[in-house]
Amino acid sequence: MPLPIAVLVSGGGSNLQSIIDRIEQGALDAEIRLVISNKAGAYGIERARKHGIPTLVLSHKDYPNREAFDKAMVDAMHKHGVTAPEGAVIMAGFMRIVTPVLLDAFPGRVINIHPALLPSFPGIHGQGDAADYGVKISGCTVHFVDEKMDHGPVIIQAAVPVNAGEDGGHLGPRILKLEHRIFPQAIQWLAENRLQVDGRHVHLKVGPERQVDQPMADVEPPVHALVWPPLEEGF
Amino acid sequence: MPLPIAVLVSGGGSNLQSIIDRIEQGALDAEIRLVISNKAGAYGIERARKHGIPTLVLSHKDYPNREAFDKAMVDAMHKHGVTAPEGAVIMAGFMRIVTPVLLDAFPGRVINIHPALLPSFPGIHGQGDAADYGVKISGCTVHFVDEKMDHGPVIIQAAVPVNAGEDGGHLGPRILKLEHRIFPQAIQWLAENRLQVDGRHVHLKVGPERQVDQPMADVEPPVHALVWPPLEEGF
Numbered sequence: 512m513p514l515p516i517a518v519l520v521s522g523g524g525s526n527l528q529s530i531i532d533r534i535e536q537g538a539l540d541a542e543i544r545l546v547i548s549n550k551a552g553a554y555g556i557e558r559a560r561k562h563g564i565p566t567l568v569l570s571h572k573d574y575p576n577r578e579a580f581d582k583a584m585v586d587a588m589h590k591h592g593v594t595a596p597e598g599a600v601i602m603a604g605f606m607r608i609v610t611p612v613l614l615d616a617f618p619g620r621v622i623n624i625h626p627a628l629l630p631s632f633p634g635i636h637g638q639g640d641a642a643d644y645g646v647k648i649s650g651c652t653v654h655f656v657d658e659k660m661d662h663g664p665v666i667i668q669a670a671v672p673v674n675a676g677e678d679g680g681h682l683g684p685r686i687l688k689l690e691h692r693i694f695p696q697a698i699q700w701l702a703e704n705r706l707q708v709d710g711r712h713v714h715l716k717v718g719p720e721r722q723v724d725q726p727m728a729d730v731e732p733p734v735h736a737l738v739w740p741p742l743e744e745g746f
Numbered sequence: 747m748p749l750p751i752a753v754l755v756s757g758g759g760s761n762l763q764s765i766i767d768r769i770e771q772g773a774l775d776a777e778i779r780l781v782i783s784n785k786a787g788a789y790g791i792e793r794a795r796k797h798g799i800p801t802l803v804l805s806h807k808d809y810p811n812r813e814a815f816d817k818a819m820v821d822a823m824h825k826h827g828v829t830a831p832e833g834a835v836i837m838a839g840f841m842r843i844v845t846p847v848l849l850d851a852f853p854g855r856v857i858n859i860h861p862a863l864l865p866s867f868p869g870i871h872g873q874g875d876a877a878d879y880g881v882k883i884s885g886c887t888v889h890f891v892d893e894k895m896d897h898g899p900v901i902i903q904a905a906v907p908v909n910a911g912e913d914g915g916h917l918g919p920r921i922l923k924l925e926h927r928i929f930p931q932a933i934q935w936l937a938e939n940r941l942q943v944d945g946r947h948v949h950l951k952v953g954p955e956r957q958v959d960q961p962m963a964d965v966e967p968p969v970h971a972l973v974w975p976p977l978e979e980g981f
Binding site: 533536537538539628629630631632643644645646647648650652664665666667668669670671672675676689692693695696699709710711712713714715718735736737738739740742743744745746 | 768771772773774863864865866867878879880881882883885887899900901902903904905906907910911924927928930931934944945946947948949950953970971972973974975977978979980981
């Protein structure tokens with residue numbers, strides 16, 4: 512059975528689109544049972560509708576506190592067949608901190624994507640904060656969600672170059688391209704039950720006919736390293 | 747004239763060795779006028795002697811405060827012909843925080859290497875802290891030094907994969923290989939006067955017959971990105 516998932520969005524939903532695309536391409540063995548947005552005009556809702564996926568807008572402003580809002584989301588997910596322990600909750604640009612009400616309803620089954628190489632630049636301006644800091648490498652992170660923002664065990668990361676003086680608006684799209692690749696991959700690993708969490712460490716179990724997370728100590732740089740700015744001749 | 751540098755070490759000095767090697771290979775246009783260690787037994791001192799480089803051991807314990815210790819280092823560097831604005835101070839595993847006494851003597855000419863992708867994991871256990879956190883990508887950073895530890899403007903960074911469950915002792919050598927490549931490169935850019943600092947942003951100016959720090963927005967992922975664990979088929 513495909514992994515039953517609910518996708519939570521707050522905005523444009525391009526990560527939602529990448530998940531839909533990978534499912535339709537047959538690479539991602541999941542079924543989106545419900546897309547929830549906390550904002551009425553979120554284009555993510557429109558994307559879901561175009562693909563015949565059930566949608567729900569729940570404004571957090573209609574609830575007295577975070578817990579009540581999370582309870583309403585959990586009830587909706589349950590109603591649509593997304594339940595623990597099989598179901599999973601995918602936060603795809605969902606700009607709300609979730610509470611134990613949601614986390615306890617889906618233990619170890621809530622994942623998030625963040626547009627920075629955590630633990631650098633958590634929060635809602637990951638791309639801009641990285642650009643402002645002047646890092647030469649930034650990226651994105653898919654992680655299990657815990658009660659702290661952008662904090663849980665890391666599943667996969669991607670690193671990209673940052674150029675001196677560029678702003679978050681320029682860096683963001685480059686990171687987003689990688690988000691669209693690593694997020695569906697992480698969900699597929701979840702669907703295959705290949706993610707084993709040991710404290711803060713997420714081990715990727717061997718998959719049938721798939722690559723293995725091997726020790727890399729002997730691998731020489733250029734292949735498995737990203738250096739920015741690029742090394743010049745002689746270095 | 748080759749860039750006159752003083753190299754500060756506290757330990758094994760393998761980064762010092764990489765600088766010596768690149769100078770001897772003719773790739774790095776610098777001359778090490780003095781190697782200073784704050785620890786008597788540091789193997790870095792032995793490495794310098796083997797290459798006929800003047801050395802000095804100054805124990806910080808012999809000085810009443812950081813400023814007095816820095817003053818002694820500055821005096822020694824001046825005596826050996828490392829002076830502003832041409833000279834530069836290279837912190838290569840130097841485990842002391844420096845003060846304005848040293849920084850003001852070499853404005854914009856003090857650089858450091860750190861074994862993590864700053865601003866993640868500053869401090870003296872960069873490799874172990876990254877491994878413990880469970881990141882999938884870590885690396886190293888060369889940066890200008892300011893009064894805050896591991897904080898100044900970033901010159902170059904390198905990212906490497908981290909495997910689930912490995913410790914700092916396993917990750918460290920993989921990062922160190924990249925340190926040995928990016929640190930001499932950064933010093934060469936300094937020697938060529940190609941580093942232009944604008945606030946926190948370090949611009950790499952075009953070099954004769956060398957690559958340029960180009961906007962990368964149009965570059966497609968696999969070439970200029972590092973993803974870990976690796977993407978599998980279909981992603």
